[in-house]
Every structure is written in C-alpha cells, then in structure tokens.
Amino acid sequence: MKQHGMLELAVLGLLKERTMHGYELRKQLGTMLGPFWQVSWGSLYPALRRLTKIGALEKVAEPKPRKTRTTSKTVKTTATTGRRKTVYRITTVGEELFSAMLEETSTSVDAEHFTLKLAFFRYLAPEARLTLLERRRAYLQEKLAQFKTNLKELGERIDSYTLSLQNHSMASTERDIKWIDELITEERRANPAPGDLRNA
Amino acid sequence: MKQHGMLELAVLGLLKERTMHGYELRKQLGTMLGPFWQVSWGSLYPALRRLTKIGALEKVAEPKPRKTRTTSKTVKTTATTGRRKTVYRITTVGEELFSAMLEETSTSVDAEHFTLKLAFFRYLAPEARLTLLERRRAYLQEKLAQFKTNLKELGERIDSYTLSLQNHSMASTERDIKWIDELITEERRANPAPGDLRNA
DNA sequence: GTTAGCATGTAAGGAGTTACATGATTTT
DNA sequence: AAAATCATGTAACTCCTTACATGCTAAC
Numbered sequence: 001m002k003q004h005g006m007l008e009l010a011v012l013g014l015l016k017e018r019t020m021h022g023y024e025l026r027k028q029l030g031t032m033l034g035p036f037w038q039v040s041w042g043s044l045y046p047a048l049r050r051l052t053k054i055g056a057l058e059k060v061a062e063p064k065p066r067k068t069r070t071t072s073k074t075v076k077t078t079a080t081t082g083r084r085k086t087v088y089r090i091t092t093v094g095e096e097l098f099s100a101m102l103e104e105t106s107t108s109v110d111a112e113h114f115t116l117k118l119a120f121f122r123y124l125a126p127e128a129r130l131t132l133l134e135r136r137r138a139y140l141q142e143k144l145a146q147f148k149t150n151l152k153e154l155g156e157r158i159d160s161y162t163l164s165l166q167n168h169s170m171a172s173t174e175r176d177i178k179w180i181d182e183l184i185t186e187e188r189r190a191n192p193a194p195g196d197l198r199n200a
Numbered sequence: 201m202k203q204h205g206m207l208e209l210a211v212l213g214l215l216k217e218r219t220m221h222g223y224e225l226r227k228q229l230g231t232m233l234g235p236f237w238q239v240s241w242g243s244l245y246p247a248l249r250r251l252t253k254i255g256a257l258e259k260v261a262e263p264k265p266r267k268t269r270t271t272s273k274t275v276k277t278t279a280t281t282g283r284r285k286t287v288y289r290i291t292t293v294g295e296e297l298f299s300a301m302l303e304e305t306s307t308s309v310d311a312e313h314f315t316l317k318l319a320f321f322r323y324l325a326p327e328a329r330l331t332l333l334e335r336r337r338a339y340l341q342e343k344l345a346q347f348k349t350n351l352k353e354l355g356e357r358i359d360s361y362t363l364s365l366q367n368h369s370m371a372s373t374e375r376d377i378k379w380i381d382e383l384i385t386e387e388r389r390a391n392p393a394p395g396d397l398r399n400a
Numbered sequence: 401g402t403t404a405g406c407a408t409g410t411a412a413g414g415a416g417t418t419a420c421a422t423g424a425t426t427t428t
Numbered sequence: 429a430a431a432a433t434c435a436t437g438t439a440a441c442t443c444c445t446t447a448c449a450t451g452c453t454a455a456c
Contacts, residue, residue: 007443023407031353032362034369035346043444045409084407084452121361146235153231161321161383162232168379169234169315172372179368183361207415223435243416245437284424284435 005101006116007039007047012056012098013120015090019060022048022086032119048088056094060087099123105131109139126191133187137180144173205301206316207239207247212256212298213320215290219260222248222286232319248288256294261287299323308332309339326391333387337380344373 014020014028026044029037051057090098102124108117114136121129147170154162188196214220214228226244229237251257290298302324308317314336321329347370354362 005443021407022409030346031350034366035343035350036369040445041407041409042411042446046444049409086408115365118365119362122359143235146230150231150235159322160386162319164379164383165315165318166234168376169236172375175372175375176368179364183364186360205415221435222437240417241435241437242418242439249437286436 006113007043008051008056009098009101009120010116011044011047011051012090012094012101013123015057015088016095016098016123019087019089021088025088033115037115048086051094052088054093054097055091056097057088058091060089061085103128105135108132109135126187129187130184133180133184137177137184140173140177140180144170144177147173206313207243208251208256209298209301209320210316211244211247211251212290212294212301213323215257215288216295216298216323219287219289221288225288233315237315248286251294252288254293254297256291256297257288258291259286260289261285303328305331305335309335326387329387330384333380333384337377337384340373340377340380344370344377347373 010029010033011025014025014032020028022041022044025048026039026041029039048057052059102117102120105128108114114132117124117132124132147166151166154166158166210229210233211225214225214232220228222241222244225248226239226241229239248257252259302317302320305328308314314332317324317332324332347366351366354366358366
C-alpha cells in the first residue's frame with residue numbers, strides 16, 4: 001500500500017482501457033495528462049515489473065523468442081534477448097489497486113496528484129469527486145491567503161521581478177480556483193445531492 | 201559542480217542579502233518564492249552543512265555552549281547539544297558559486313527552475329535575463345504546440361474531465377507565455393540592446 | 401546502407417520527503 | 429505549568445532521472 005505511486009496509478013488507469021506495451025504507454029501518458037507529464041524509461045519499466053510482480057498486471061503476449069536471421073551469419077536463437085513488445089493487461093488485483101489508489105483522498109491535494117486523478121474522474125463515484133474537488137479548492141484558497149500575507153510582509157522592499165512573480169502566481173491560483181468552481185458546479189448539476197432542491 | 205541544487209541556489213541567494221539561521225531561511229524561502237515552495241528540515245539543514253563544508257557559507261555566530269539551568273538539577277555544560285541559532289553568512293566562494301549557478305542557462309527551462317532564477321534576476325546581467333526569458337518562452341511554446349497535437353489525436357474519444365483539464369492547462373500555458381512577453385518587453389525597454397533604434 | 405524511430409531494460413545516483421529525536425523560549 | 433513555536437539535526441526511504449547498453453524495423 002503505497003502512499004504515492006503516481007506513475008503506477010497512471011499506468012493502471014491507462015491499461016484499464018486497453019492493453020498496451022511500455023513504449024506505447026509512455027506516449028499515451030503524455031497525450032492524456034499533457035505534455036508536461038513525461039516519464040523516463042528508467043522509471044516506467046521498473047514500475048511495470050513491480051506491478052507485474054504483485055499481480056496487478058500480466059503479460060498478455062510473451063515476446064516470442066525468434067531466430068535472428070542476421071544476414072545469414074550465425075543463426076542463433078536469442079531466447080533471453082528475443083524481446084519485442086511486451087504487452088500488459090490489467091488484472092482483477094490491478095483493478096482493485098487502481099480503485100483503492102484513486103479513492104485515497106489524503107494525498108491528492110497538490111497539483112500533480114490532482115491532475116492525475118482528474119484524468120480518471122469517470123472511475124470515481126460522484127461524491128468522491130466532489131470531496132476531491134473541494135479539498136483541492138480549500139488547499140488553493142489557503143495558498144492564496146498565504147500569498148496575501150506574504151505581500152503585506154514583504155511590503156516595499158521587493159524588487160519588480162519578485163513582485164511580478166508573486167502577482168502572476170496569485171492570478172494563476174485564482175484562475176485555478178475559478179476552474180475548480182466550474183467543475184464543482186457542473187458536478188452538482190449532473191449529480192444533484194439527495195435533498196438538493198435547487199431545481200424544484 | 202551540481203547540475204541542479206535549486207535549494208542551494210535559493211539559500212545562497214537569500215544569504216546574499218543578510219545573514220540568517222536555518223529556521224528563518226525556511227520561512228523566507230516561502231515568502232520570496234511563494235507558498236508552494238516549502239522545504240523540509242530534512243533537506244535544508246543537510247544543504248547548509250554541504251555548503252559550509254565546501255566553503256560557500258560560514259557560521260557567523262557559533263551557538264555558545266551554555267549552562268543549562270534545568271531548574272536546579274544537575275548543572276551540566278551541554279557543549280555539543282548547546283545549540284541555538286546557527287547563523288550563516290555567505291563567503292566569496294559562495295558568491296561565486298551563486299553567480300555560476302544563476303548564469304548556467306542549460307537547466308532553467310522548467311517552471312520551478314525558472315521561478316527560482318526569476319526571484320534573483322537582479323543579480324543577472326540584462327543579456328542573461330533576456331536569454332533565460334526567451335528560452336522559457338520557446339519551451340512553453342513548444343508545449344503549447346504539443347497540446348494542440350494531442351487534442352487532434354484524442355479527437356472524440358475523450359471524456360469531459362480530461363478535456364476540461366487539457367483546456368485549462370493550455371489556457372494557463374498561454375497566459376504564462378503572455379506574462380513572459382511582458383517581462384521581455386519591459387526588459388528591452390529598460391535595457392535597449394545596442395543597435396536597437398526603437399526610440400529614435 | 402544508414403539514419404530515425406521503435407522497443408526494452410539496468411545501474412548509479414540526485415533531490416528531496418517523512419519520521420524520529422532533542423531541547424529552548426515564549427505565550428497563554 | 430502547559431502549549432505553541434522556535435530551533436536543530438539524523439536515518440531511512442521514495443520516486444524519479446541520467447547515462448548506459450542492446451537490438452529490431454521502417455523509411456529514405
């Protein structure tokens with residue numbers, strides 16, 4: 001039971017839709033979560049092994065050891081090196097692990113965790129979605145308050161670059177909050193809470 | 201010669217202004233770079249030791265070993281444990297290290313590095329500032345293009361959450377670019393390049 | 401026939417975190 | 429006198445990256 005494991009959550013989530021091999025997985029990661037999310041081979045492949053070892057994934061197509069017809073030299077059967085497309089499929093264990101990780105609300109407040117979970121929101125129950133959105137909102141609001149305190153403390157003795165930085169960061173945070181608000185509104189509209197008599 | 205060492209750069213930069221002890225340093229870090237930048241003790245204190253060891257910092261006020269008047273029990277001189285406010289000062293070596301790290305353009309393209317360097321922009325030469333700004337701009341533009349490619353590739357089969365995420369991220373990136381543009385404009389206005397005849 | 405992209409992995413290490421451990425000083 | 433906050437540090441660990449190492453396959 002890992003606390004973090006963002007990569008593992010992402011991998012499991014992608015494999016829920018269809019089987020894929022490592023190389024493909026990496027590209028999909030970039031397309032789904034945006035171009036800032038780039039994983040290296042050095043972390044992806046070990047993650048796949050780990051997940052396979054604990055039974056969350058299984059190899060669907062063993063890379064058939066093939067005879068290397070290396071332009072008629074020595075025809076050697078490269079059993080260990082005969083690797084080509086190790087395709088992975090998620091298991092029942094994996095599905096459960098995915099759900100557990102997705103539902104764990106404790107760590108999901110920072111930008112990266114939140115972004116990742118949002119990408120798999122459709123797998124979450126409506127109430128869990130709202131919880132997450134509200135936690136994220138509260139976190140951002142807290143940071144916003146800290147920005148304001150900072151600016152007062154810094155007062156005059158602050159150079160133009162730092163000031164510009166603070167202002168830009170604050171504005172970004174404010175827009176993030178507005179965006180979360182939109183998501184919350186939309187969420188409530190689609191899944192009204194029991195007892196919510198807004199459209200009576 | 202570390203490639204990264206963001207923390208060390210930040211510490212040196214703050215100590216350029218005035219001497220500080222660890223605890224104070226941590227708070228200043230938060231106020232200067234925004235509330236998202238929180239370092240833990242477990243990384244700050246080791247960093248201070250490292251910097252001291254290589255001669256970039258020096259302890260300005262040894263924590264005087266004092267007699268612990270522990271309510272008249274055994275009056276023991278706690279020499280090793282008698283620690284209270286280890287104040288650090290930057291040395292000439294440290295100043296040079298700071299400049300070297302700040303001027304190193306290679307790694308400063310991601311958000312965190314860029315933010316950090318911007319906070320110390322006044323210590324950079326105008327040309328170096330422009331170089332950094334333009335590198336960051338190019339990086340963001342590249343990411344923006346990737347966003348657009350992604351959206352085309354994903355096409356229809358994308359859920360509303362992921363779509364919202366992509367759109368928000370793209371909009372953020374676009375605003376970041378605009379902000380950089382403003383910084384560039386302001387920079388050129390304040391320090392016109394030789395041969396720039398804009399205000400002839 | 402050689403470059404570019406596909407495909408998989410390992411070893412070493414960097415940068416930081418959490419949890420632990422201790423004690424002083426100030427505020428309530 | 430208790431609680432909060434100031435203050436410093438260590439050990440173990442996590443997650444990820446870079447650099448290395450290998451080889452296939454398609455395109456030009």
